[in-house]
Amino acid sequence: MTDQPQPQALRAELLAVALEAAQRAGTFLRDGRPEDLGVAATKSSAVDVVTEMDIASEKLITDFLADRRPGDGVLGEEGASTEGTTGVQWVIDPIDGTVNYLYGRPDWSVSIAARKDGETVVGVVGAPMRGETYRAVLGEGAYVNDRPARTRTAPPFEQALVGTGFGYIAARRAHQAEIARQLIPRVRDIRRGGSAAIDLCDVAVGRLDAYYERGLNPWDFAAGELIAREAGALTGGRPGQAPSGELTIAAPPGLFEQLQGFLDEQGAWHD
Numbered sequence: 001m002t003d004q005p006q007p008q009a010l011r012a013e014l015l016a017v018a019l020e021a022a023q024r025a026g027t028f029l030r031d032g033r034p035e036d037l038g039v040a041a042t043k044s045s046a047v048d049v050v051t052e053m054d055i056a057s058e059k060l061i062t063d064f065l066a067d068r069r070p071g072d073g074v075l076g077e078e079g080a081s082t083e084g085t086t087g088v089q090w091v092i093d094p095i096d097g098t099v100n101y102l103y104g105r106p107d108w109s110v111s112i113a114a115r116k117d118g119e120t121v122v123g124v125v126g127a128p129m130r131g132e133t134y135r136a137v138l139g140e141g142a143y144v145n146d147r148p149a150r151t152r153t154a155p156p157f158e159q160a161l162v163g164t165g166f167g168y169i170a171a172r173r174a175h176q177a178e179i180a181r182q183l184i185p186r187v188r189d190i191r192r193g194g195s196a197a198i199d200l201c202d203v204a205v206g207r208l209d210a211y212y213e214r215g216l217n218p219w220d221f222a223a224g225e226l227i228a229r230e231a232g233a234l235t236g237g238r239p240g241q242a243p244s245g246e247l248t249i250a251a252p253p254g255l256f257e258q259l260q261g262f263l264d265e266q267g268a269w270h271d
């Protein structure tokens with residue numbers, strides 16, 4: 001006998017904790033957004049902004065996790081970083097889509113993933129202005145609210161609706177714009193939603209055929225990547241590689257390989 005919970009029981013517990021944390025933070029952010037919300041600080045560039053609400057949301061989530069799961073590690077966008085002793089690490093984006101939130105646009109989210117011994121086992125993305133929460137447990141499928149989430153069947157490449165995003169550094173953006181310029185004439189269209197976590201969940205529920213972006217941080221994609229994968233998408237980076245800051249791609253089989261090949265050829269993985 002051991003005191004360690006079995007993997008399935010642990011994942012169920014982590015899912016319940018993540019859902020409650022995302023629900024609390026989402027309600028706080030939706031109901032508490034100040035009318036005169038401004039920029040509290042900037043990070044990698046003048047357009048990479050943090051609001052007081054990003055900081056407050058991260059504190060709300062990390063305080064909640066410390067209460068429910070003391071001993072777990074935490075990695076958060078706004079600086080939370082603890083090692084932990086349990087092998088569980090929480091990867092948190094307290095507002096993914098901060099620029100949307102700043103401008104009062106609806107597509108922002110709270111993204112919370114749990115990793116066990118380095119593997120993402122639970123992902124929750126709350127999108128309060130959509131009234132939707134996306135979730136997945138490794139090997140158990142993905143859900144939007146209480147409905148199963150499934151990707152679309154892969155369309156021909158030229159009929160794909162592809163989401164993407166752009167980083168905050170001007171030189172990187174210029175190259176990303178060049179990749180998008182090459183892609184647009186070859187597909188149905190592209191979308192730039194402003195929250196990578198929601199983009200990945202949109203692949204999971206069939207509101208996008210595919211999504212790719214260079215330059216994501218772990219908190220932007222950890223939860224959404226698992227949700228897209230559990231909904232039937234393939235995910236990766238350059239051929240043979242896992243999704244990462246270098247490149248993250250999600251699409252159903254058939255489209256994934258074509259998009260990955262195109263992006264690799266175009267050099268979407270470098271600045």
Ligand code: IPD
Pocket residue numbers: 077093095096097098099164165166167168193194195196197213215216220
């Ligand atoms: C950003 C969003 C955006 C993506 C950027 C991310 P943040 O996250 O996910 O869609 O294009 O690369 O940095 O800064 O709003 O948490």
